[in-house]
Amino acid sequence: MNEPMDMEAVLERLKEKGLRLTPQRVEVITLLYQLSHPTAEQVYSLMSKKFPYVSQTTVYSTLKMLKDLGIVNELTYGDRSSHFELTQEEHAHFNCKSCGEIYDVDVKDARQLQHLLHTEQGYQVDFVRLEFYGTCPACAAGGEAGTDSVRTAH
Amino acid sequence: MNEPMDMEAVLERLKEKGLRLTPQRVEVITLLYQLSHPTAEQVYSLMSKKFPYVSQTTVYSTLKMLKDLGIVNELTYGDRSSHFELTQEEHAHFNCKSCGEIYDVDVKDARQLQHLLHTEQGYQVDFVRLEFYGTCPACAAGGEAGTDSVRTAH
């Protein structure tokens, strides 16, 4: 499993960008290293123990800043709130419908992963979600024909 | 590419369940066949042309019913609203960051897909999201130890 960049490198990255390493920001980052895919609310709740006067605004803005820098990744599911994780390459998530935990799993061989997850690790896979993000051929061709209009398919 | 079940089969499925084939429901289903991964708002907006007095409530409840029956799949992204599609097996999505379109793509060979998407179809893949849903080994072992508490990881 790939590891996220270490915390010192993250703090260094912020300094490079001229961003201040406030106690609140350091604590949000620390919690991201300690927790498994927390929601903003979970980060806020735990921060409140050490910083009673911290605001949700600060937690949200810090998470947004880290996301914009590519340091954290936001995971959205069907439920209301997003989950956050430190960016790592080459991994997938296994979401347990029973306990709700989000597990990081290796994805060296994506094709066989679903099968191997079951036979070797005991995960029962009901559903796989695979999303690609990037630029489509039409847009890459310079068409810049982007529209928000609804298009038919099928 | 796998196709979704045809519309007559969907309507038959509702009848089997004792659900009424109201004009509103038939129109929502029809639009799901005509549109590419629409949001609830897009469905509502287009329905309003044919049914001026349709309510958002009906659109949302119909989409939820279809989702509960496994007929439609809900896709959540970082932006606010969910997108809906008729359920199909063995396919992935390519989300164009330039035009915003969501493309269905084949995923016969998930391992090589990212590479093939680029070399054979011209898609530039920046990011792949792969999510598994199911039951983890601990829960499958009958522990039913599910909690909503935050757990540490890494």
Place this chain on the structure above:
DNA sequence: TTACATGCAAATGGTTTGCAACGCA
């Protein structure tokens, strides 16, 4: 005549924004 559906309006709740106060560079 009863259970299911619809639609209006209000509530919900995660997230964002406006703005004044704060504090490091």
Place this chain on the structure above:
DNA sequence: TGCGTTGCAAACCATTTGCATGTAA
């Protein structure tokens, strides 16, 4: 002194809910 940062409160907005009305079997 200036600008980035914080935090309170209000706004935002997709979605859900309460409830009265409508409708089909």
